[in-house]
Amino acid sequence: xxxAIGMASRRVQARTxxxxxxxxxxxxxxxLVSAAVIAVATVLAVFGPLVAPYNPDLPSLGQAFIxxxxxxxxxxxxxxxxxxxxxxxxxxxSMIGPLAVVAGAMALGTLIAVVTAWRQGPVDTVVxxxxxxxxxxPGILLAVLAAAIFGAGLTAASVALAIxxxxxxxxxxxxxxxxxxxxxxVAALEVQGASGTSICLRHIIPNMLPLIVAQATIMFGxxxxxxxxxxxxxxxxxxxxxxxxxxxxxxxxxxxQGYPLPALAAGLCxxxxxxxxxxxxxxxxxxxxxxxx
Amino acid sequence: xRWRFLARRLLMLIASxxxxxxxxxxxxxxxxxNPISALSGGRALPSASLRVLxxxxxxxxxxxxxxxxxxxxALHGNLGISITLQENVSSVIAARMWxxxxxxxxxxxxxxxxxxxxxxxxxxxxxxxDTSVLVSTSISAALPSFVAAIVLIxxxxxxxxxxxxxxxxxxxxxxxxxxxxxAIALAISSLAIVARxxxxxVREEADREHVQTAISRGIPMRQVVRRHILRNAAIPxxxxxxxxIASLIAVAAVVETAFSLNGLGAYLVQAAESKDLAVVQxxxxxxxxxxxxxxxxxxxxxxVLDPRVALGSRAQ
Amino acid sequence: MSGGSRLNSLPDRGAPxxxxxxxxxxxxxxxxxxxxxxxLLPVETRERAVLRDVCxxxxxxxxxxxxxxxxxxxxxTARAIDRLLPKGAQVQGQIRFAGSDVTGLAGSQLRAYRNxxxxxxxxxxxxVNPVRRIGDFMTEALRTNLGxxxxxxxxxxxxxxxxxGIEDAQRRLHQYPHELSGGMLQRVMIAAALLTEPALLLAxxxxxxxxxxxxxxxxxxxxxxxxxxxLAMLFITHDLELAAAICDRTIVMYAGQVVEVRRSELLHxxxxxxxxxxxxxxxPDIGQKAARxxxxxxxxxxxxxxxxxxxxxxxxxxxxxDACHEAVPPLTELDGGLSRCVRVTELRGQLEAAHA
Numbered sequence: 001x002x003x004a005i006g007m008a009s010r011r012v013q014a015r016t017x018x019x020x021x022x023x024x025x026x027x028x029x030x031x032l033v034s035a036a037v038i039a040v041a042t043v044l045a046v047f048g049p050l051v052a053p054y055n056p057d058l059p060s061l062g063q064a065f066i067x068x069x070x071x072x073x074x075x076x077x078x079x080x081x082x083x084x085x086x087x088x089x090x091x092x093x094s095m096i097g098p099l100a101v102v103a104g105a106m107a108l109g110t111l112i113a114v115v116t117a118w119r120q121g122p123v124d125t126v127v128x129x130x131x132x133x134x135x136x137x138p139g140i141l142l143a144v145l146a147a148a149i150f151g152a153g154l155t156a157a158s159v160a161l162a163i164x165x166x167x168x169x170x171x172x173x174x175x176x177x178x179x180x181x182x183x184x185x186v187a188a189l190e191v192q193g194a195s196g197t198s199i200c201l202r203h204i205i206p207n208m209l210p211l212i213v214a215q216a217t218i219m220f221g222x223x224x225x226x227x228x229x230x231x232x233x234x235x236x237x238x239x240x241x242x243x244x245x246x247x248x249x250x251x252x253x254x255x256x257q258g259y260p261l262p263a264l265a266a267g268l269c270x271x272x273x274x275x276x277x278x279x280x281x282x283x284x285x286x287x288x289x290x291x292x293x
Numbered sequence: 294x295r296w297r298f299l300a301r302r303l304l305m306l307i308a309s310x311x312x313x314x315x316x317x318x319x320x321x322x323x324x325x326x327n328p329i330s331a332l333s334g335g336r337a338l339p340s341a342s343l344r345v346l347x348x349x350x351x352x353x354x355x356x357x358x359x360x361x362x363x364x365x366x367a368l369h370g371n372l373g374i375s376i377t378l379q380e381n382v383s384s385v386i387a388a389r390m391w392x393x394x395x396x397x398x399x400x401x402x403x404x405x406x407x408x409x410x411x412x413x414x415x416x417x418x419x420x421x422x423d424t425s426v427l428v429s430t431s432i433s434a435a436l437p438s439f440v441a442a443i444v445l446i447x448x449x450x451x452x453x454x455x456x457x458x459x460x461x462x463x464x465x466x467x468x469x470x471x472x473x474x475x476a477i478a479l480a481i482s483s484l485a486i487v488a489r490x491x492x493x494x495v496r497e498e499a500d501r502e503h504v505q506t507a508i509s510r511g512i513p514m515r516q517v518v519r520r521h522i523l524r525n526a527a528i529p530x531x532x533x534x535x536x537x538i539a540s541l542i543a544v545a546a547v548v549e550t551a552f553s554l555n556g557l558g559a560y561l562v563q564a565a566e567s568k569d570l571a572v573v574q575x576x577x578x579x580x581x582x583x584x585x586x587x588x589x590x591x592x593x594x595x596x597v598l599d600p601r602v603a604l605g606s607r608a609q
Numbered sequence: 610m611s612g613g614s615r616l617n618s619l620p621d622r623g624a625p626x627x628x629x630x631x632x633x634x635x636x637x638x639x640x641x642x643x644x645x646x647x648x649l650l651p652v653e654t655r656e657r658a659v660l661r662d663v664c665x666x667x668x669x670x671x672x673x674x675x676x677x678x679x680x681x682x683x684x685x686t687a688r689a690i691d692r693l694l695p696k697g698a699q700v701q702g703q704i705r706f707a708g709s710d711v712t713g714l715a716g717s718q719l720r721a722y723r724n725x726x727x728x729x730x731x732x733x734x735x736x737v738n739p740v741r742r743i744g745d746f747m748t749e750a751l752r753t754n755l756g757x758x759x760x761x762x763x764x765x766x767x768x769x770x771x772x773x774g775i776e777d778a779q780r781r782l783h784q785y786p787h788e789l790s791g792g793m794l795q796r797v798m799i800a801a802a803l804l805t806e807p808a809l810l811l812a813x814x815x816x817x818x819x820x821x822x823x824x825x826x827x828x829x830x831x832x833x834x835x836x837x838x839x840l841a842m843l844f845i846t847h848d849l850e851l852a853a854a855i856c857d858r859t860i861v862m863y864a865g866q867v868v869e870v871r872r873s874e875l876l877h878x879x880x881x882x883x884x885x886x887x888x889x890x891x892x893p894d895i896g897q898k899a900a901r902x903x904x905x906x907x908x909x910x911x912x913x914x915x916x917x918x919x920x921x922x923x924x925x926x927x928x929x930x931d932a933c934h935e936a937v938p939p940l941t942e943l944d945g946g947l948s949r950c951v952r953v954t955e956l957r958g959q960l961e962a963a964h965a
Binding site for chain 3: 501502503505506507508509510511512513516520521524525528598599600601
């Protein structure tokens with residue numbers, strides 16, 4: 001293997017030395033705690049409805065807004081359902097939307113970033129200007145517009161948010177892609193006849209992985225906040241599907257009547273998971289920057 | 294050199310607005326079914342009304358001609374008619390504009406005064422002040438506005454009774470009281486971000502070599518802080534403040550809904566739910582225009598504050 | 610140590626004038642007198658000495674060179690003199706300027722002192738505020754500290770700019786730093802430093818960041834201005850030749866200590882410390898044939914790595930003996946200079962020949 005290619009592959013290996021566990025360990029206590037919180041939330045997202053002690057969907061209006069009792073530690077919501085069960089079941093719709101948003105935005109954004117960094121020239125200028133213009137649309141606004149056209153629902157909102165986030169991802173990753181493009185090993189590979197596509201897929205993108213992972217983690221937190229807000233507005237997940245954002249809006253009248261617990265509990269879940277993603281994402285980001293220096 | 298920058302920025306501003314308006318207009322055609330059904334929101338309308346809609350939207354003309362007519366109307370303040378309210382969209386917007394404007398202004402003031410203020414204090418006085426700012430911003434940065442809203446209502450409205458929970462209020466001081474909790478809810482996470490960036494910027498600037506030069510020439514510390522540290526840190530601080538204030542425009546919708554304020558955002562949401570497309574398009578256009586304008590102003594301010602900027606927009 | 614200064618373009622030094630003092634000035638106290646200066650800095654939770662027992666004197670109007678490698682403490686010495694040390698630094702010893710101790714000054718007295726001692730730095734672009742105009746930068750001290758009016762200050766600034774060789778001064782005053790080249794910006798910094806009419810100029814490697822041609826020009830300007838205004842100057846550099854070119858005396862530092870003080874023209878022919886000799890020999894000479902570059906074995910010690918129980922240079926010195934490892938050698942006077950080598954009297958004469 002030539003020196004340059006050897007160097008390149010050694011760089012990728014160095015980054016994955018110790019595997020993902022090693023990477024996690026190096027993020028410190030805060031990172032580990034956050035990862036644990038995220039793990040719990042993910043497990044609930046998959047198994048939530050099964051773990052819930054009571055039926056999260058069955059209304060029983062006579063029990064509306066009763067405070068915590070022995071059997072129901074968080075009390076009842078505005079339709080007499082067990083709050084804890086609804087929270088556990090709500091993890092699913094609260095986590096899956098952000099996942100779709102992040103997957104879409106990162107995939108599209110990475111593609112655009114790498115293609116424009118590789119080609120440069122007029123393609124780069126046109127696309128970059130186009131992206132700058134796309135920044136005109138705040139995510140929530142685009143989601144509201146989508147809801148007006150396609151009807152309220154998680155799908156429309158998620159797609160709209162993915163489109164709104166994509167320019168930001170493309171801008172951040174374009175910088176990193178340009179840096180990788182300028183590395184000597186890329187020139188060496190080009191001289192040896194490797195095609196642009198293979199260089200991008202097998203070398204540039206893998207070397208950008210730490211940054212991509214960090215960006216995706218932070219973005220998950222933002223997507224969760226935005227989607228919860230959209231569901232809160234009634235334009236995202238529709239009742240009676242359990243969802244943390246919807247729970248806040250449907251239980252808001254309870255606050256004024258002196259029963260704030262259902263709404264606050266849902267808010268706490270959102271904030272807890274979002275903080276976990278923010279903290280872990282920031283740590284991963286620092287590592288990605290340190291590694292690229 | 295500066296004029297080229299300004300011209301380029303102006304060009305981008307107009308391009309952004311054109312493309313944004315195009316997307317907003319084109320949304321009509323993305324909707325399932327034909328434009329008529331989208332405009333009527335799936336309701337059955339009498340044929341007279343349908344003919345009015347056709348004429349107004351020039352639906353028998355080619356696509357770009359329709360866009361042109363719509364845009365021309367919009368620029369003259371004619372944004373169509375609300376299906377649900379049977380009123381001119383522009384008069385609906387005019388009535389509610391002050392609510393949203395007032396809310397965003399109030400929240401901006403809170404962000405600027407407390408965000409920048411606490412950031413500067415934390416940077417210049419390490420110790421207790423610094424730690425407390427760091428801790429509180431870590432917590433509040435993660436508070437989405439609707440969560441902050443319900444917490445504020447629970448504590449300050451229901452439990453303590455200091456502020457009213459819902460509604461606009463009548464008269465100036467009553468409105469201020471009604472808008473205080475919403476403004477805080479809107480501002481709180483942005484405030485944390487601005488405080489942190491301010492703190493980082495001031496600390497970084499204080500470490501710079503040119504500050505050493507000023508000190509070595511016997512300039513009093515107060516003046517060094519004012520003319521060299523803060524003045525230079527103003528560049529990133531202005532940028533981040535501007536961007537966060539611009540983002541308030543969209544999030545205001547959430548806060549307005551939570552506090553039952555009759556602002557543009559709340560009405561936008563209601564219109565989206567009832568599929569009143571003309572209203573959605575009209576309000577979206579107004580909000581996007583405001584957003585783009587504020588961002589453009591931030592770019593210009595950046596060029597004014599930093600004489601090294603010749604071309605292009607701010608770095609990040 | 611390397612770097613090529615264009616010696617032939619610099620003014621001819623000649624012999625020191627009659628009556629000019631070398632170490633102890635004849636007739637009164639020197640302008641700047643540093644005695645037993647030790648500076649401790651907190652480095653990774655421990656207090657480390659970055660300067661040990663530094664002694665130096667500068668008389669009015671005298672140019673003294675301060676030479677050393679990275680980490681030798683030369684910049685730190687200048688900062689200690691100008692009271693620009695980082696927070697948490699502990700200063701022991703004496704720094705006297707014009708007869709009074711300056712280590713304890715504060716407030717308006719400290720600012721007055723800073724008007725009389727000016728400092729210019731290595732990287733002009735980092736040391737000038739990029740968002741303020743040149744005119745503002747130059748006149749700030751005049752307007753703030755000396756109460757000079759805006760128009761008067763600008764006039765003085767324009768005047769000084771032409772003295773440092775910048776034409777079209779009025780236009781330059783309105784420009785921003787990024788519109789000037791590195792060399793011009795350094796001249797602006799020199800001009801700005803001289804506006805307050807200081808008695809002493811501390812020049813911290815002012816030409817290191819410049820290319821060779823500009824370096825020579827800036828050196829010439831410094832020398833000329835020094836003569837015209839009767840400035841005393843402490844010229845810090847890593848280049849032994851450069852210091853010798855415009856300074857009457859040269860101080861050599863190693864590992865935070867002064868190891869030699871000598872008249873510049875005697876540095877090569879009759880050095881008083883093996884380190885100085887090694888430095889001079891390590892510099893490749895174009896007229897010389899050499900199979901290998903004469904590097905000094907080992908690596909230079911930073912001040913806080915220097916041992917407190919032996920000569921800091923001993924591990925790398927070819928003349929080291931047992932006596933060198935027993936205690937830190939004291940600074941001793943010899944032939945009008947100072948030396949921190951216990952074997953200096955017996956080694957004199959061999960030092961130059963050994964490295965010829």
